[in-house]
Amino acid sequence: MLTFDQVHFYYKKGEPVIDNMSFTIKEGEFVAVVGANGCGKSTIAKLMDGLLLPKEGHVKYREFDTSEPADVARIREQIGFVFQNPDNQFITTTVLDEVIFGLENIRVPREKMRIRAEQALQAVRMKDYAEAAPHQLSGGQKQKVAIAAILAMRPRIIIFDEATSMLDPQGRKEMLFIMHELHRQGMTIIHITHHMEEVLSVERVLLIHQGRLEFDGDPLPFFEAVPAAGYLLDQPFAVRLHKTLGLRAPLMADWKEMFRSQWSMS
Ligand SMILES: Nc1ncnc2c1ncn2[C@@H]1O[C@H](COP(=O)(O)OP(=O)(O)O)[C@@H](O)[C@H]1O
Ligand SMILES: [Mg+2]
Numbered sequence: 121m122l123t124f125d126q127v128h129f130y131y132k133k134g135e136p137v138i139d140n141m142s143f144t145i146k147e148g149e150f151v152a153v154v155g156a157n158g159c160g161k162s163t164i165a166k167l168m169d170g171l172l173l174p175k176e177g178h179v180k181y182r183e184f185d186t187s188e189p190a191d192v193a194r195i196r197e198q199i200g201f202v203f204q205n206p207d208n209q210f211i212t213t214t215v216l217d218e219v220i221f222g223l224e225n226i227r228v229p230r231e232k233m234r235i236r237a238e239q240a241l242q243a244v245r246m247k248d249y250a251e252a253a254p255h256q257l258s259g260g261q262k263q264k265v266a267i268a269a270i271l272a273m274r275p276r277i278i279i280f281d282e283a284t285s286m287l288d289p290q291g292r293k294e295m296l297f298i299m300h301e302l303h304r305q306g307m308t309i310i311h312i313t314h315h316m317e318e319v320l321s322v323e324r325v326l327l328i329h330q331g332r333l334e335f336d337g338d339p340l341p342f343f344e345a346v347p348a349a350g351y352l353l354d355q356p357f358a359v360r361l362h363k364t365l366g367l368r369a370p371l372m373a374d375w376k377e378m379f380r381s382q383w384s385m386s
Contacts, residue, residue, distance in 0.1 A: 167179050
């Protein structure tokens with residue numbers, strides 16, 4: 121369980137960025153976080169793993185509190201991050217070393233590192249690229265390696281902070297497929313995104329607006345009830361079509377099923 125309990129945060133005093141925010145994300149949930157540029161999504165992500173600390177209130181993962189210095193390391197072991205720009209995440213010269221590098225920081229025995237790294241690359245279907253140079257990969261492949269580097273550390277939660285936003289449609293599709301696969305295996309997925317098409321397939325949407333939680337719930341009522349234009353969001357094509365044609369709600373449920381099944385294993 122990841123909990124925000126009446127969290128307040130600002131970078132500059134008097135200019136609140138997160139304003140009394142409370143919510144709980146349960147183990148194994150697949151949550152999308154959406155909202156206009158600058159509404160505080162990345163700030164929320166950083167508060168989740170103690171990169172930033174609340175000015176008031178508490179952020180907790182299980183029994184650990186980010187405000188307790190002794191707990192922060194425990195929290196970071198369990199929460200992995202994939203960022204927007206795949207090029208900023210690489211330090212070493214081969215894909216395999218890149219995945220092993222993260223393990224050196226968490227005291228995994230040497231003889232176990234390689235096998236763990238290979239398993240992680242296998243999970244994102246990048247094992248064939250183990251000896252490739254990271255800079256030669258496509259954007260989508262780089263993001264998959266970034267995921268492998270995190271998987272090797274065996275976290276419970278992965279936060280994707282607009283990790284699909286610089287990818288082409290094919291790269292985005294593969295990333296979303298991997299997210300759904302990890303979710304099926306029991307991982308908690310927090311997907312911060314601007315792509316509303318991707319939101320249709322998740323379990324729960326958090327809409328952030330002016331530092332507050334404006335909507336928290338299922339994607340269906342979200343797209344039906346929330347005036348996207350007011351929050352600078354695009355409606356997914358399926359939703360626009362549905363609204364234009366004035367279709368009844370049950371058809372929307374069919375759309376949702378269609379989007380969900382698109383990401384499920386055949
Ligand atoms: N390091 C920082 N110092 C000062 N202000 C910041 C910093 N990072 C973000 N902000 C401001 O905080 C607000 C929320 O930013 P952010 O969480 O990055 O939004 P989002 O990820 O939703 O685009 C924005 O107004 C942004 O300009
Ligand atoms: Mg951001």
